Amino acid sequence: EPEVTQTPSHQVTQMGQEVILRCVPISNHLYFYWYRQILGQKVEFLVSFYNNEISEKSEIFDDQFSVERPDGSNFTLKIRSTKLEDSAMYFCASSGGRGHSYEQYFGPGTRLTVT
Amino acid sequence: AQRVTQPEKLLSVFKGAPVELKCNYSYSGSPELFWYVQYSRQRLQLLLRHISRESIKGFTADLNKGETSFHLKKPFAQEEDSAMYYCALSSNTDKLIFGTGTRLQVFP
Numbered sequence: 001e002p003e004v005t006q007t008p009s010h011q012v013t014q015m016g017q018e019v020i021l022r023c024v025p026i027s028n029h030l031y032f033y034w035y036r037q038i039l040g041q042k043v044e045f046l047v048s049f050y051n052n053e054i055s056e057k058s059e060i061f062d063d064q065f066s067v068e069r070p071d072g073s074n075f076t077l078k079i080r081s082t083k084l085e086d087s088a089m090y091f092c093a094s095s096g097g098r099g100h101s102y103e104q105y106f107g108p109g110t111r112l113t114v115t
Numbered sequence: 116a117q118r119v120t121q122p123e124k125l126l127s128v129f130k131g132a133p134v135e136l137k138c139n140y141s142y143s144g145s146p147e148l149f150w151y152v153q154y155s156r157q158r159l160q161l162l163l164r165h166i167s168r169e170s171i172k173g174f175t176a177d178l179n180k181g182e183t184s185f186h187l188k189k190p191f192a193q194e195e196d197s198a199m200y201y202c203a204l205s206s207n208t209d210k211l212i213f214g215t216g217t218r219l220q221v222f223p
Contacts, residue, residue: 045210
């Protein structure tokens with residue numbers, strides 16, 4: 001069964017550094033998402049992406065964040081200058097269509113630790 | 116404001132006991148409600164959604180618009196049901212709004 005994959009599984013970085021989190025969505029999916037979960041808190045929506053542009057973004061997704069689909073398979077989340085509070089589990093998800101009848105399939109997550 | 120509330124962080128039951136994981140939501144329109152499950156060391160996966168009105172792994176959930184609730188129920192818990200359960204709401208866009216989750220522990 002096809003799955004969303006994410007790399008790396010764990011990323012440690014110093015405050016102020018740039019990080020890129022990578023995701024490979026399910027191959028025939030068209031809608032892509034990033035969520036994050038700070039330890040002990042809820043899973044929060046960051047951004048949705050379709051047709052090479054952002055569909056929706058949350059208040060969390062400020063100018064420090066960007067997303068890109070650099071080729072036909074990868075979907076990346078970049079944090080330009082990491083802060084301590086960016087430490088979290090970042091989940092990528094993809095779906096085959098828009099609307100509630102389409103399930104969002106989640107990746108295993110990347111744990112980002114900012115020191 | 117759109118919000119999902121799961122009041123219990125932890126629910127512990129013995130095998131064979133009934134289970135009810137509570138979920139309340141706040142949303143002004145017509146929401147779509149989901150339950151996601153995360154087993155140990157596994158990814159988040161959809162358990163069920165209210166529009167399909169189906170039972171998955173013995174779990175059911177009924178949307179009660181009057182009480183703005185979408186509680187997850189199972190009449191007889193199994194040890195393999197031990198996991199983290201997240202209630203989620205989808206608004207008129209695709210984004211999912213999650214609750215804080217309830218950890219279900221089923222003891223033998």
